[in-house]
Amino acid sequence: MIRTLLLSLIAVLCAVAAQAQVSFGEPSKFNDGWLFKLADDSTAVNPDYDDSKWRKLDLPHDWSIEGQLSPSLASCTGFLPGGIAWYRKHFTPAGDAARQYIYFEGVYNRSEVYVNGHLLGKRPNGYVSFMYDMTPYLVPGDNVIAVRVDHSRYADSRWYTGSGIYRDVWLVEAPETHIAQWGVGYETTRLTDDRADIKVTVDIENPEKAKKLQVKATLTDADGKVVSQSAAGVNNGKSTLTLRLKNPERWDIDNPYLYKLNTELWANGKRIDGSTTTAGLRSLEFNPDKGFALNGRWMKVKGVCLHHDAGVLGATVPEEVWERRLANLKSIGVNAIRCAHNPQAPALYDVCDRIGLLVMDEASDEWEFPKRKWIEGWNKGTPGFDGTYDFFEEWIDRDVTDMVRRDRNHPSIFMWSIGNEVDYPNDPYSHPVLDGSTISQPMFGGYNPEAPNAERIGKIAKRLAACVRSVDTSRPVTGALAGVVMSNETEYPEAVDVVGYNYTEDRYDTDHATYPSRIIYGSENRSDIDAWYAARDRDFIFGQFIWTGTDYLGESGIWPARGFYT
Template identity: 40%
Template sequence: MNPKFALPSLLLATCLSLGNLSAADDLSAAKTAQAATDSQSRVRTNFDDGWFFAKEDVEGAQKVDFDHSQWRKLDLPHDWSAEGPFDQKAPAGAPGGFLPCGIGWYRKTFTTPTSGELRTAIEFDGVYKNSEVWINGHSVGKRPFGYLGFQYDLTPHLKSEGENVLAVRVDNSLQPSSRWYTGSGIYRHVRLTQTDRIHVAHWGTAITTPEITKDAATVAVETTVRNDSDREESITVKISAESQTVSTEVTLAPKSEQTVAQKLKVPQPRLWSPDSPNLYSLSTELLVGDKQADALETTFGIREFRFDKDKGFFLNGESLILKGMCNHDDLGPLGVALWDDALKRRLVMLKEMGCNSIRTAHNPSSPELMDLCDEMGFLVVNETFDKWRYGWKSENGQLVANRDRPAVRYGYHLHIDEWWERDLSDHIKRDFNHPSVIMWSIGNEVPEAQKYGETETLIQMRDLCHKLDPSRPVTAGCNFIAGANESGFAELLDIVGYNGGGGSCFQYEQDKLQFPERKMYASEVPHSLQTRGEYRTLSRYREPKHQPADLTAEEVFPETHNKYESSYDNAGVRISSRDSWRLTRDFEFMAGEFRWTGFDYIGESGGWPRVLGNFGIIDLCNFPKDTYYFYQSQWTEEPMAHLLPHWTWTGKEGTDIPVQCYTNCDSAELFLNGESLGVQTFTEENDMHLQWMVPYQAGEIRLEASIDGEVVVTTAHTTAGPPAAVKLASDRDEVSIADRQLAYVTLTAEDGNETMSPKAAVPIQLSIEGPGRILAVCNGDPMDSAGFQRDNITTFNGLASVIIAPTGEAGSVTLTTQPEGLPEEKIVIEMK
């Protein structure tokens, strides 16, 4: 185990912002192509626009003279699986959300200046999966893993005159290939980079700050310099930050590279943290004589952290509990196609809830997510792999590793022996410099190593992490922790992550007694379930032995569909959100927790007709569920209060309904139609929520929350009548085309008094005019399998969402909705 892990800051990797990049089929390439120039010697061009696509395996499509003119034209990023249709018989099944996969081809033609002094490379941030790339008919590389970017040198095969042809084959035909929805295609950004033959290598800048004081921080920089020319060169490596400059001269042989170590000082450093994500800029320049060969800018932050076996996590010398969320890679109805704007929206919602940490469950995320975590202030557990080789089977009533069958029939086990070292190395190199990253997670729920003690893979992966990055600890998400303890697996980790599986979430205290030197955090707890707007008063857990007490003797809401889950925090797998957070909060040695999950996601649905996982505290449309406000009540200080459930229960007159409140105030008073139902305060036994049993009658329930006897927050629910209209509201009135923004339009069913109808299911026809298009629709219903790309939607529990994208031209876009039997509504959004 690595000693101490009192970690200095790591610095943000060079990643120039290219705007919020579109996946629109019809976005004008002439108007949206962007280039980022570090210097005259290094030009990085956005390469997302102007591709041709065929969703089939086409013989000879890699050849230069192949005719792709009849293929579909589109811009990247692109996920063809999200385009549907949902199909109960789809080979991906419930893990893949019953969406199609298969084989697809992409082609693009381009011209580029070439000379003996230029190197041209293509960089893909993510292709799922089994990709192969050709340039002018020459194969330049294959990559099975679908979650990591890669770069290929195109220089030897480029034409200096005329068109070049880039072709990409993507094979996601063998299904299932994962335990959740993966999407298919070139789903992240693509860039073309041109440099001199003498240049900083790909992911070739590694920066740490080994010494930090109030007066100065030492910035240690390792720069890998490549000489791809045919002659020996004397090169000056010059770095600068905060008016400090250091230069070093090296001599490189032809076709070689060398790593140059340098240090400089940053005076009076402003430290990076979730509350103050301060960032700096480092300049790197390569000179051959007086000529600039390469130059780039690197954004960085300065911070130090450590894990303490008894006191948890410390950042910049101060105790900090990790308030984290696990998230899959998809962006809801957009699939995995990366829209930077959509990704940022999600992080904004989590930040407003008080979240300060992200676990990239269970594979490398996009570079854009890492940049946003740096900029917005999220700590990151950076995970590379899910399962390694084997699945589970039942043996004497216990789940154990199944050596005869992998967790997923066509999963990563097919490639792990050949590719794990390359994939893990590239992940560390790509994300090495992000100040947000605090741990490398090398696996999630790996039974072969945990249960049977086959720890060779763990040791090899851990040691590689330590070699490439000795400053960060290594972790893994362990379920069935008893087996990991017995085999020695857990003790080989620097920090032990506790997933809930196998009751691991109940073993913190006893494991701390047994392993007093262990550093611990909850890596995937709790697995609670909620369907937005649905309730049950009888608890329902996957593991009934852990089930909490029922809220009533008989079910108050028997009408709730069996495929929906309760929003009372009484549905889940084995522990509630409240009980899980109480354990994490009260055990000082626990560094924090990462709940499963922040957002609902496609796949892991539990079987048709459900197509979504309902573990999120925010639904697929970005509408918060009740539990979102539980976390906000525990993780924020700005006074807030949230009341549940809604108050439209026609036919339940006189029935006692549990009314609950999440608040960070110290007391609250509930009123029914103006009559006080009493003041509730938090007690030692009930310190997570307040509750009243209220005989239902139509009208208003109102809550007044107080601090020190003064009312600071008021919230209320009013009984709604039948829907009389569907109102439209956009999150923005103007959309920036250059920034590739999206407009999220919320459709709310309201009664004649403009009160939301919380159970309304209103079918709505959609139409759009102007330079915009309906990119996706969604209502958050886990059983809605009609598809994300269509011109109609039905509200689910009163709400639905329409996502509008620009088509490249400025002007006014009008979205018109025609609800069945209700008045037509319009909203206008300006494309700027």
């Protein structure tokens, strides 16, 4: 009986977590009973395809970690393979919901999703979450989902990515008119000891198909007591409400207090949809001379960078692993996490919300041109140039926007990063300043006139910063600069609100004097004591992120190494 109750509680908590992610409908995990084949077969898209001999498995699943290690593969992947594979799942639609959606937390990468032979869509980015409406293609009885995953360009990253449907999948049932995907957002517009004002925004899908729409928002405290309520109408598919409460509890790293925000959509006096998400109330302040303040308290960010894998578990990381890892890091003094260098699984942010860790959410490691990917060992031999650059122009605006829309309700997130080391000198961009005698940072040689001009990164940075601000202006936009001297010759530092310096502690004083309005921090740093002193002893440097908080696969040395430090 106890075990049954525990399982029921876990199921309820999982459903609430998924509901918070998608912001609408009735979600249920869709992980069980999948079929898998590590081969490419274009006929697998057909619903009547014979998959009786395919491998049976439950998701999440990473086929790379199951593969054979080999010195013939790439060191950047930890000498593990990629490939092309298909997943299939037979299911019978349940319930009488008007719309049925399938939601993927992450598929690495270049996925194509079909239902009963109909293409729902393609999503090349392996880290973003995405959703498709299956409703028009469902039939009574047996239905078939088929997912093609193309990781044939397996050495497409500087670290281990994994391959496959490596995060949870959800089935979401909803009425015809419902809250939009990631359609609920909140922002604390006023926060004092006596009072808090919270602006809640709600986007509605298919509002024209229902009458007399109204949105109701309710905030409850940690004990389940209602502390504020509000209601408003819907205009052009949008609704804005204000919640006010007295004597608010702040979310802080020492006291990560969480409220629950319940948002309901009503039509003709009847509740038709709703969602519940956790909410944390805190204030952020960034100053070029004083650094960073959380809830008015000036502090140092003692952060670490984290990749998304878990060693022998590969890219399929259970929430318990994140619980243990993050609790251990916090116990030794860590107060912030940098997602290196991509949006991570929703579970990571949930844990950071609960235990009190700040998070720097990051969009990508590569923009419009490929970086070097080491094949024989880190900085050894001849690099490869596979990557994600080929879908940059088509997808990056949506990828960045979706990251912010999905994650914006996490109080732990305090900065949005639009990119990591996209300005590494000559990898790929270059600038005449690299021929100067004052350059003290790593680079691949001096100025290369054949390489893309570094001035391009400033224009891209402004474009991506605008994507972030179109969704959220309550947190600063940042970027992790690897070529600060070169980037100073571009519009990049001015395009963001806060400028991260990777391994460039010797530029802190010079650039603070030269650019007195610039807010600077260490976005990636060595783990030696001098790097810490460079932040500790300067009020205007608000902290650092050590590389790394936990060892990771890939970016490895020569065979038989598996990771960066081996």
